[in-house]
Amino acid sequence: MTADITRRGFLAGSTAGLAAGLAGSAWADEPALKLKGRIRQSVCRWCYSSIPLDSFAASCARIGLQSIELVEPADWPILKKHGLICAMTPSHSITKGLNRIENHPECLAKIRAAIEAASAENFPNVICFSGNRAGLDDAEGLKNCEIAIKQIAGFAEEKKVTLCMELLNSKRNHKDYMCDRTGWGAELVKRVGSPRFKLLYDIYHMQVQEGDVIATIREYADCIGHYHTAGVPGRNEIDDTQELNYPAIMKAILDSGFGGYVGQEFIPRQKDPLASLAKAAELCDI
């Protein structure tokens, strides 16, 4: 595992990059894949930060992905050039989130701007986070998140953009993060009561935190607006080097009536990151 690369670091503007670049990719010369596309697939930009966005976008389009996500609006023209969208627009930070009233002005301003930008392009989602507990009670955090999201949900509805709060594990990668259980997130969705506020169910994070993936997807299908992937343990390729059976999980997602996007969010460990991405896309293309 590339231990020094973390999403937190990336979002914070880290300059660390993956060792493998496009030059070493045997995949880049191969003809385009034909995906069935019943699961609409996306990929998180931060996992391939060493590959220039323009060539990465070209490769993603040839793999058959429909989106590169967590890309700032300034870079969207590059995505559009390759026929891609940004299925999840970034907004505020992971650790300083909506569970504290004092963060609301900053977070809501960023969310509002992200919704504006996404709406202008007809892109579907904007991300948000609970923030860390830092000693705050979960019930109090839930109440504060509800207060914040109710202020922005009307705007999201008007702009036809869905705000998604991400579920992350607090055991390993995001110590002390509050929105770390599906039940807590689903309670927030219920309280907000807007069709434009849902959860980003990260399969990797939730397997680390709570397991029971398929049953959880079935139970909370109505609350989930987006998915992320990665292998457990290690957060690397989603193939037979890890403990989850991804085709079975994708089938459960499809069977739940899901019409959104699944974002590949693993850190490629193999020599050719694009070949890993293409293989993951095929594995999920059920």
Place this chain on the structure above:
Amino acid sequence: MNRRSFIAVGTAATVLGSTALTTDTHAADTSASSQRFKLKYAPGPGMFKNLAGDNVLDQIKFIHDQGFGAFFDNGLMGRPADMQERIAQTLSGLGMELGPFVLYADFGVKSFVLSSADTRKMLTDKARQGVETAKRTGAKWALMVPGRYDESLEWDYQTANVIDNLKYCADICGQGGLTIVIEPLNPHDHPGLFLTKIPQAYQICKAVGSPFCKIVNDLYHQQITEGNLIPNINRAWSEIAAFHIGDNPGRKEPGTGEINYKNIFRHIHQKGYTGVLCMEHGLSSGGREGEQALLAAYRECDSF
């Protein structure tokens, strides 16, 4: 890696359960000297009743012929003594291992969590009976479930009582060469039970401090309760003496749910595990075809 090879890999994984299974199925019940499995997966009684008949001894011979190295029988203690002996003789004649039998698993009462002379006497009497079964059969492992938790007692006192009671039981079992394996169960299927997590079981085994008190890690239950299967296997490794298998959801054979058993088995094998993995699950389809699919599923998962 070129595209052709990764497509081949991807396709094989995607259609696991169709093409791969059909290929193996034809060989399944005809071969009398099938290749041995790399790990000791243990079918239970009745699992192959359509292919092997109703007689449990015939079933053991059948699973041996299919390449299995072990058999498990949760209800062994409840069988007549002569039947226990015949099962044991059949297994030892074939060089097969006997997985953990259930020594005590009352889901309806508070037992291990109590500090009470009566409860301790009940548990130690059970342990002595378990040793008798072990003497008759050569069984090395016996399963105990610590029972319900007590809402009126602080959790840490309950933990201490479980540790105490297990020490007494492990002393008795140890004298008969029998290792207790404690099993965490998931709270959705079995609400109200004390022991649910691998870290919790690990803590208890470390505190008991006996080579005769270990964990049976039921991967079906743990996938429901806490996920994170491989990291927990690694962290609790020194205390794990047996596994139970079942995919989730549905508790059927590997390949029918969200767990990538092939890689978990590879991981366990790479760690040098030589113990038993009990196939404590149902079959996804019935009849002879269902049992052939079961065999094929294990062949596939064992092909690491």
